Amino acid sequence: MPEYSIGLDLGGTNLRAAAMDRAGHVLDRRATATNPDAGREGMLGCMVNAIAELRHSCGAAQLAGIGIGVPGFILLKEGIIRNSNNLACLEDFPIRAEIERRLNARVILENDANAAALGEKWMGAGRDVDDLVLLTLGTGVGGGIISGGRVLQGYLGMAGELGHITVYPDGNPCGCGNRGCLEKHASATAITAMASMLRLGEGLSAREVYDLALGGNEKASRIFLVVGEALGVALATLVNTFNFPLYLLSGGVLAAWDLFAPPMLAEVRRRSFSFRTTATRIERATLGNEAGLFGAACLPWVEAGPANGAA
Amino acid sequence: MPEYSIGLDLGGTNLRAAAMDRAGHVLDRRATATNPDAGREGMLGCMVNAIAELRHSCGAAQLAGIGIGVPGFILLKEGIIRNSNNLACLEDFPIRAEIERRLNARVILENDANAAALGEKWMGAGRDVDDLVLLTLGTGVGGGIISGGRVLQGYLGMAGELGHITVYPDGNPCGCGNRGCLEKHASATAITAMASMLRLGEGLSAREVYDLALGGNEKASRIFLVVGEALGVALATLVNTFNFPLYLLSGGVLAAWDLFAPPMLAEVRRRSFSFRTTATRIERATLGNEAGLFGAACLPWVEAGPANGAA
Numbered sequence: 001m002p003e004y005s006i007g008l009d010l011g012g013t014n015l016r017a018a019a020m021d022r023a024g025h026v027l028d029r030r031a032t033a034t035n036p037d038a039g040r041e042g043m044l045g046c047m048v049n050a051i052a053e054l055r056h057s058c059g060a061a062q063l064a065g066i067g068i069g070v071p072g073f074i075l076l077k078e079g080i081i082r083n084s085n086n087l088a089c090l091e092d093f094p095i096r097a098e099i100e101r102r103l104n105a106r107v108i109l110e111n112d113a114n115a116a117a118l119g120e121k122w123m124g125a126g127r128d129v130d131d132l133v134l135l136t137l138g139t140g141v142g143g144g145i146i147s148g149g150r151v152l153q154g155y156l157g158m159a160g161e162l163g164h165i166t167v168y169p170d171g172n173p174c175g176c177g178n179r180g181c182l183e184k185h186a187s188a189t190a191i192t193a194m195a196s197m198l199r200l201g202e203g204l205s206a207r208e209v210y211d212l213a214l215g216g217n218e219k220a221s222r223i224f225l226v227v228g229e230a231l232g233v234a235l236a237t238l239v240n241t242f243n244f245p246l247y248l249l250s251g252g253v254l255a256a257w258d259l260f261a262p263p264m265l266a267e268v269r270r271r272s273f274s275f276r277t278t279a280t281r282i283e284r285a286t287l288g289n290e291a292g293l294f295g296a297a298c299l300p301w302v303e304a305g306p307a308n309g310a311a
Numbered sequence: 312m313p314e315y316s317i318g319l320d321l322g323g324t325n326l327r328a329a330a331m332d333r334a335g336h337v338l339d340r341r342a343t344a345t346n347p348d349a350g351r352e353g354m355l356g357c358m359v360n361a362i363a364e365l366r367h368s369c370g371a372a373q374l375a376g377i378g379i380g381v382p383g384f385i386l387l388k389e390g391i392i393r394n395s396n397n398l399a400c401l402e403d404f405p406i407r408a409e410i411e412r413r414l415n416a417r418v419i420l421e422n423d424a425n426a427a428a429l430g431e432k433w434m435g436a437g438r439d440v441d442d443l444v445l446l447t448l449g450t451g452v453g454g455g456i457i458s459g460g461r462v463l464q465g466y467l468g469m470a471g472e473l474g475h476i477t478v479y480p481d482g483n484p485c486g487c488g489n490r491g492c493l494e495k496h497a498s499a500t501a502i503t504a505m506a507s508m509l510r511l512g513e514g515l516s517a518r519e520v521y522d523l524a525l526g527g528n529e530k531a532s533r534i535f536l537v538v539g540e541a542l543g544v545a546l547a548t549l550v551n552t553f554n555f556p557l558y559l560l561s562g563g564v565l566a567a568w569d570l571f572a573p574p575m576l577a578e579v580r581r582r583s584f585s586f587r588t589t590a591t592r593i594e595r596a597t598l599g600n601e602a603g604l605f606g607a608a609c610l611p612w613v614e615a616g617p618a619n620g621a622a
Contacts (some may be wrong), residue, residue: 073584073585082588129466131465143552145552147458147463152458152553153554154442154553154554154555155440155442155554155555155556156554156589157554158554158585158589159552159553159554159555160552160554161551161552161554161584161585162551162552164551164582165548165552166478166544166547166548166582167477167480168480169478169479176583177584177587178547178581178582178583178584233477233480236477237476237477237548238552240472240473240476241454241470241471241472241473241476241549241552242463242465242470243464243465243466243467243468243469243470243471243472244466245466270488270489271475271477271488271489271490272475272487272489273384273394273472273475273487273488273489274384274472276488277393278467278469
């Protein structure tokens with residue numbers, strides 16, 4: 001067996017883990033449903049078991065490191081999940097220290113959207129750049145910023161909360177206390193809520209609204225216009241702020257790209273001199289829901305190596 | 312003489328240059344009025360003369376490097392000012408190569424707001440941090456981002472255009488093509504325009520509007536409320552994006568801090584979970600209009616040394 005790392009992506013729905021070599025080849029993997037009802041002990045057990053099995057299968061001697069991506073605000077220095085909508089049972093608990101104790105190995109913790117951005121840089125749509133921003137359009141809107149081949153973490157590990165960029169100062173209220181957050185206008189949840197506002201139906205999924213729009217429903221089409229414009233306002237601000245070569249979108253809402261991308265790109269062109277006059281790219285991510293897993297596995301390589309350590 | 316660097320800050324009004332040692336002590340300095348009517352040749356002559364005089368006075372052998380801050384979008388790799396409202400005569404001309412040829416020395420070019428941010432990190436309000444954002448509130452609103460002790464430049468050198476963050480999607484039109492840019496609601500120019508809209512007077516300076524507000528004029532007070540709220544919307548987005556420990560404000564509008572800061576901070580608290588729950592600071596810069604000069608002089612040290620090279 002060659003040298004390898006183990007990545008684990010803990011989502012609200014699924015837990016995925018994989019052993020990968022430096023070239024991103026998957027040597028072995030584990031997957032299971034996340035069961036928040038199992039409580040903290042159940043969740044910890046699942047995570048530790050998946051990693052321990054992979055280590056056993058691939059050989060403890062060749063293991064270069066372990067990376068874990070988890071949702072929520074993370075205090076990186078302390079290794080604590082401060083706030084997580086999906087995994088409340090793991091909040092305010094020294095999760096990194098506990099996993100390290102049980103595995104007797106060092107663990108690198110990272111926010112899941114940050115890990116996904118790193119995954120796209122390592123093995124996805126961002127392979128050819130060192131700097132990119134990823135927006136994940138799912139239940140909420142997450143963000144990850146890669147600068148110089150590394151995750152931009154901020155001083156506490158809370159950077160990249162791009163779902164809470166204000167796009168409409170008087171817009172929809174958000175649980176974070178703000179109004180008009182990007183995720184209140186461009187997430188799957190926002191699409192469901194707008195469909196309800198327009199009396200298209202209660203509890204429609206983003207996919208169902210998309211199908212209505214494809215079938216000619218004008219109200220449904222207008223929802224994706226709103227999604228595109230909100231993304232355009234946010235992306236213009238990100239382009240003007242970072243001047244990175246690449247901005248990626250991923251997540252379930254990406255399936256509606258052909259409906260929201262034209263108004264989104266028109267809005268960015270209008271709002272960013274820098275976008276209009278350079279070859280800055282806004283594109284679809286390519287790793288889908290595996291991005292966070294790849295990024296988690298990449299964390300040990302980035303920490304060990306040069307800025308572009310995984311290459 | 313100890314080892315020293317030369318910094319030059321080319322503004323629309325003044326040209327300043329100084330020789331400084333590694334500790335930021337000014338060994339010698341030159342200053343002159345910028346005269347755009349002198350055309351490109353006149354401007355280049357002034358810049359080269361100031362640097363050559365300092366080099367002669369402090370000794371060519373001890374010169375560690377030369378840094379120059381200039382306003383406008385800069386293509387860093389090419390050393391070209393792409394677009395500058397104040398210095399049109401220097402646009403689209405290989406300014407760095409020409410200065411290097413005349414001085415027979417290497418020159419580091421940087422955007423003036425980026426240089427100011429670096430100056431504040433080196434010798435100003437940001438001495439104790441490695442990561443900060445600076446907003447300069449002057450004729451326009453400029454921005455500089457310091458990440459890991461270095462200027463975040465973006466892939467073309469156009470990062471930090473924070474005056475063009477969209478704060479009100481349907482707000483005032485901006486020359487950049489956008490609407491509701493921060494600088495259309497929080498610059499000295501915006502204050503003058505709002506005073507005109509409210510029939511307080513034509514061509515009032517930000518200072519005059521400030522004096523009116525202090526004298527009890529309610530319309531003038533409302534202008535600084537708008538300034539504060541617009542800054543708050545932008546800063547909340549920056550805090551959520553970067554999670555840096557420090558955000559600084561500088562420029563002429565800073566004199567009205569006591570009027571715009573309370574609504575600004577209230578808005579950031581409301582709009583940023585991260586700001587409310589951490590010790591993130593939003594403060595006044597301390598170097599005033601010398602920040603760009605210090606930052607320019609710091610550029611050679613940062614390039615030569617470790618990330619925090621100037622320390």
